[in-house]
Amino acid sequence: MDVARTINGQLRRIPAWPIYGLGAAWAGWLFWQAASGQMGPEPIKALEHAYGLVAIKLLIATLVVTPLRDLTGVSLIRFRRALGVTCFFYVLAHLGVWAILDVQSVSRIWADIVKRPYITLGMAGFALLLPLAVTSNDRSLRRMGAAAWRRLHKLTYPAALLAGLHYVWLVKGFPLAPYLYLGVICLLLAARIKVRARLQRA
Secondary structure (H helix, E strand, O other), X not given: OHHHHHHHHHHOOOOOOHHHHHHHHHHHHHHXXXXXXXXXXXXHHHHHHHHHHHHHHHHHHXXXXXXXXXXXXXXXXXXHHHHHHHHHHHHHHHHHHHHHHHHOOHHHHHHHHHHOHHHHHHHHHHHHHHHHHHOOOHHHHHHHOHHHHHHHHHHHHHHHHHHHHHHHHXXXXXXXXXXXXXXXXXXXXXXXXHHXXXXXXX
């Protein structure tokens, strides 16, 4: 625990705001790569995939925070909001590229949501994340109260599972990466449940 306290002391000196800047800069860099023809023959699809993959990685990062603290004492809590908001930014970017640059039709967007299961799952995950993004601020926390705010933000868990399933269902064939991401999400959710149950019994 002395090591954890030392690490936490060092982490308190690091501000969370650079996460937003780095997230925006990386999104811009990916967009420039697609616009300049550096993402292959289908740059829109490649950009859509790239934004979605970053979103899943950031969502996993937010899930890691609590189990890491419970198991090791190292706390990244002060960075979780920035990670979550940046994750939602990438979800919006992923959705925007699909809807505006790829599909380009309101009627086709609705048809795809209804007819394509992986898009249905993705939109369901987006719907769960939307209220979390809207309330990811101190004012909402004060107005809702800490207990209600925490209950609402547990929607992160089903949203993460839907995101993993969306990725698995999206790809053709059986590439390893989507299943690895889904497996990591399931392990983190299971670890959280197990650790919480153990702490409650203690």
